[in-house]
Each structure stands twice: as structure tokens, then as C-alpha cells.
Amino acid sequence: MVLPDPNSLYGPLDPAPDAGYENAPPRMGFFTDTSVCIGCKACEVACKEWNGVPENGLDLLGMSYDNTGALTANSWRHVAFIEQSRPAGHGASPTDVLGPTRPADAGPTRPADADPIRPADPIRPVDAGAGPQFLGMPGAQPPGRGTGVEERTDFRWLMMSDVCKHCTHAACLDVCPTGSLFRTEFGTVVVQEDICNGCGYCISACPYGVIDQRKDDGRAWKCTLCYDRLGAGMTPACAQACPTESIQYGPLDELRERAAARVETLHNRGVPEARLYGHDPNDGVGGDGAFFLLLDEPEVYGLPPDPVVTTRDLPKMWKRAGLAALAMAAATVAAFVGGSS
Structure with a gap:
């Protein structure tokens, strides 16, 4: 089954x-x-x-x-x-090759003569002597x-x-x-x-x-x-x-x-x-x-890998609770009837 x-x-x-x-x-x-x-x-x-x-x-x-x-x-x-x-x-960090997120038909987001997106240069040591270092x-x-x-x-x-x-x-x-x-x-x-x-x-x-x-x-x-x-x-x-x-x-x-x-x-x-x-x-x-x-x-x-609606088992739980309540009521009635006879 x-x-x-x-x-x-x-x-x-x-x-x-x-x-x-x-x-x-x-x-x-x-x-x-x-x-x-x-x-x-x-x-x-x-x-x-x-x-x-x-x-x-x-x-x-x-x-x-x-x-x-x-x-x-x-x-x-x-x-x-x-x-x-x-x-x-x-290899290059993903942020170096991601590019724009707009759809292709949304119009240009970079000038036509701009340099193509390329991987970043290797990290320069602090004492390289040229250019600012954004630590x-x-x-x-x-x-x-x-x-x-x-x-x-x-x-x-x-x-x-x-x-x-x-x-x-x-x-x-x-x-x-x-x-x-x-x-x-x-x-x-x-x-x-x-x-x-x-x-x-x-x-x-x-x-x-x-x-x-x-x-x-x-x-x-x-x-x-x-x-x-x-x-x-x-x-x-x-x-x-x-x-x-x-x-x-x-x-x-x-x-x-x-x-x-x-x-x-x-x-x-x-x-x-x-x-x-x-x-x-x-x-x-x-x-x-x-x-x-x-x-x-x-x-x-910080996101759950497989989120599940937390109330998915409520119908089954209510059904079981109802059956348990009926069984308890039946047992109570049986005990009362048996005791009175």
C-alpha cells in the first residue's frame, strides 16, 4: 500500500x-x-x-x-x-563576471565603447607602490x-x-x-x-x-x-x-x-x-x-535549505485527535454502563 x-x-x-x-x-x-x-x-x-x-x-x-x-x-x-x-x-571572483541583471531588451546599461567585462587583476600587495589600496x-x-x-x-x-x-x-x-x-x-x-x-x-x-x-x-x-x-x-x-x-x-x-x-x-x-x-x-x-x-x-x-509549511500535518493531527476523543468517550460510556449493571 x-x-x-x-x-x-x-x-x-x-x-x-x-x-x-x-x-x-x-x-x-x-x-x-x-x-x-x-x-x-x-x-x-x-x-x-x-x-x-x-x-x-x-x-x-x-x-x-x-x-x-x-x-x-x-x-x-x-x-x-x-x-x-x-x-x-x-580564478576570478563571481562578482567580476556577473554583469548587468536587466533583460536583454531593457536597453544598454554600458556605453558601446566601454571596455568589456573581464576578470579583475590579481590582488596587489600593500607595498606595491602604485594606486590606492582599498583594504x-x-x-x-x-x-x-x-x-x-x-x-x-x-x-x-x-x-x-x-x-x-x-x-x-x-x-x-x-x-x-x-x-x-x-x-x-x-x-x-x-x-x-x-x-x-x-x-x-x-x-x-x-x-x-x-x-x-x-x-x-x-x-x-x-x-x-x-x-x-x-x-x-x-x-x-x-x-x-x-x-x-x-x-x-x-x-x-x-x-x-x-x-x-x-x-x-x-x-x-x-x-x-x-x-x-x-x-x-x-x-x-x-x-x-x-x-x-x-x-x-x-x-x-541563513536560509533553510528545504523550507516546509509548518502546518502541513494539522489535518492529520486533528483527525487523530478526533479519533482519540471518540475512543475515550466510548471507553467512558462502556465503563459507566458496565458499572451500572
């Missing part, structure tokens, strides 16, 4: 019509291409300014430029800085290293602007007892803070650890994908502010096609590490409304 796959209950769907919206517009979302993220944090600033998100203090977290650390109730966009080093001579910058010699060739390393930052994934099968919606979380006509997931009672169920239900509570009021907060801007036909603030178009907004089907073409381009340019994350509608959450192009394993970016 072949048992049904528990994931079969969570197959591909269009979440807005499933939520009851008739004649819903196309599902909208984010494609974040981390290969062209420069870590400027313009997305973080734009998100805070538009949505009135409180500041969360200045904490450089030791030696990192990542002053936010993670997605929180006061950081709906988080630009992560992942520092990597490897021995010199292992600590991607591709440069990290501080504290010696000047000998044998001690040099290639150094890169993997930068990623993280955000709520707006899951197709959102466990936070399943567990919210007040209806504070709801699915919009664009397929996104929004928290209504005036209805939230601070129970925290959505926080433990999120497979990505996105949702968080504010300490001063206990309510849950997260990215809304600028729901108010979407209704007015505007681009979300973070995507509008991104100077490299690392964050792209649009109909989700179009973004998936664009992302697949981008990965193929990077593979052809000698960046086999490029891969998509959260784009597959057949994964454990039914695909994400905000997905990413990564240059390393998801765990390197």
Missing part, C-alpha cells in the same frame, strides 16, 4: 483566487538578484521611510558592516553581509594579512537583501486566531496590526523566521510588500530605491522567467554557483512570492 505524500495537500495554486478573490490581478512579487547587490542598504532606508518603521539602533555586530543583523519587527528588509575568503589563484573591500587583500604572495587571499562579500517570502502556503495564516494576517488580491500576506493580539503563534509558524514582535507593544510586524503602493499601481519602496535593480518587482510569472534567464547567463559566464531559491511552486511551501538568486548554498545566507 502506497501512503499519500503529506505534501500533496500543498500542491501548486494561485493564492489570491484560493483566498476568495474573484477576477484577481496577476500575482505580484519580488525577484532579488543578489549577484548585483552592492550592500548600499537603500532598500532598508526606503522601507523604513515609507512604512514608518522605527529605527532599531546602531549595532555593527562586531567587525561587520551588517548593522541590522536579521529581519525583525523593526527591519522589514535586511541586507546581509557574508564575508568569504579563499586562497589566491582560484577590506571585495576582491582586496583583507586587513591583517602579510604582503607576501603566499599569504594572499581572494576576499568577497556575498550581499543579500532579505525580506518576507510571502509564501504560497503561508503557515502564519493558518494559525492566526484573530484574522490579523490576511491574503491580499495580489497574493501577498499582510499583518493588520490593529487586529493583532500579540499571541505570537505566527512567529513560531513561519518556516523562515521572518515575523517578529515589537518589544514595546508585543504585536507582530513584517513586510507588507507595500500593499498601499500596490493598490495605487506603484512599485514597492525598496525596489523603487534599489540603484542596481537587484530588487525587481512585477508579476511573479514574468519574474520567474527573467530569473531563469539570468541564471543561464551567469552559468555561461563561468559562475556555476548561481542558483534560484524559493522559485519552485512544487517545494515545501508551494513557492515564494519573494524569491532569490544566490551565489552559494542557502545555509550560507
Whole structure:
């Protein structure tokens, strides 16, 4: 006997019509291409300014430029800085050959007579005597290293602007007892803070650890994908502010096609590490409304490798609980009848 796959209950769907919206517009979302993220944090600033998100203090977290650390109730966009080093001579860093992320028909992004993109020159020792030395910058010699060739390393930052994934099968919606979380006509997931009672169920239900509570009021907060801007036909603030178009907004089907073409381009340019994350509608959450192009394993970016909707077993659990309750009631009745006779 072949048992049904528990994931079969969570197959591909269009979440807005499933939520009851008739004649819903196309599902909208984010494609974040981390290969062209420069870590400027313009997305973080734009998100805070538009949505009135409180500041969360200045904490450089030791030696990192990542002053936010993670997605929180006061950081709906988080630009992560992942520092990597490897021995010199292992070829060009992927950031040297990535090129533009715009589709081919979007118009030129470099002058026609500009030099072609090429691998960066080998790292120069500090005492080379010519040109400025940008210590600590991607591709440069990290501080504290010696000047000998044998001690040099290639150094890169993997930068990623993280955000709520707006899951197709959102466990936070399943567990919210007040209806504070709801699915919009664009397929996104929004928290209504005036209805939230601070129970925290959505926080433990999120497979990505996105949702968080504010300490001063206990309510849950997260990215809304600028729901108010979407209704007015505007681009979300973070995507509008991104100077490299690392964050792209649009109909989700179009973004998936664009992302697949981008990965193929990077593979052809000698960046086999490029891969998509959260784009597959057949994964454990039914695909994400905000997905990413990564240059390393998801765990390197602090993402779960195989996210699964945490409420997938609820129907089975309720069924077992009902059967257990019936069995207990039957045993009670039998004991009562047997005792009275």
C-alpha cells in the first residue's frame, strides 16, 4: 500500500483566487538578484521611510558592516553581509563576471565603447607602490594579512537583501486566531496590526523566521510588500530605491522567467554557483512570492535549505485527535454502563 505524500495537500495554486478573490490581478512579487547587490542598504532606508518603521539602533555586530543583523519587527528588509575568503589563484571572483541583471531588451546599461567585462587583476600587495589600496573591500587583500604572495587571499562579500517570502502556503495564516494576517488580491500576506493580539503563534509558524514582535507593544510586524503602493499601481519602496535593480518587482510569472534567464547567463559566464531559491511552486511551501538568486548554498545566507509549511500535518493531527476523543468517550460510556449493571 502506497501512503499519500503529506505534501500533496500543498500542491501548486494561485493564492489570491484560493483566498476568495474573484477576477484577481496577476500575482505580484519580488525577484532579488543578489549577484548585483552592492550592500548600499537603500532598500532598508526606503522601507523604513515609507512604512514608518522605527529605527532599531546602531549595532555593527562586531567587525561587520551588517548593522541590522536579521529581519525583525523593526527591519522589514535586511541586507546581509557574508564575508568569504579563499586562497589566491582560484580564478576570478563571481562578482567580476556577473554583469548587468536587466533583460536583454531593457536597453544598454554600458556605453558601446566601454571596455568589456573581464576578470579583475590579481590582488596587489600593500607595498606595491602604485594606486590606492582599498583594504577590506571585495576582491582586496583583507586587513591583517602579510604582503607576501603566499599569504594572499581572494576576499568577497556575498550581499543579500532579505525580506518576507510571502509564501504560497503561508503557515502564519493558518494559525492566526484573530484574522490579523490576511491574503491580499495580489497574493501577498499582510499583518493588520490593529487586529493583532500579540499571541505570537505566527512567529513560531513561519518556516523562515521572518515575523517578529515589537518589544514595546508585543504585536507582530513584517513586510507588507507595500500593499498601499500596490493598490495605487506603484512599485514597492525598496525596489523603487534599489540603484542596481537587484530588487525587481512585477508579476511573479514574468519574474520567474527573467530569473531563469539570468541564471543561464551567469552559468555561461563561468559562475556555476548561481542558483534560484524559493522559485519552485512544487517545494515545501508551494513557492515564494519573494524569491532569490544566490551565489552559494542557502545555509550560507541563513536560509533553510528545504523550507516546509509548518502546518502541513494539522489535518492529520486533528483527525487523530478526533479519533482519540471518540475512543475515550466510548471507553467512558462502556465503563459507566458496565458499572451500572
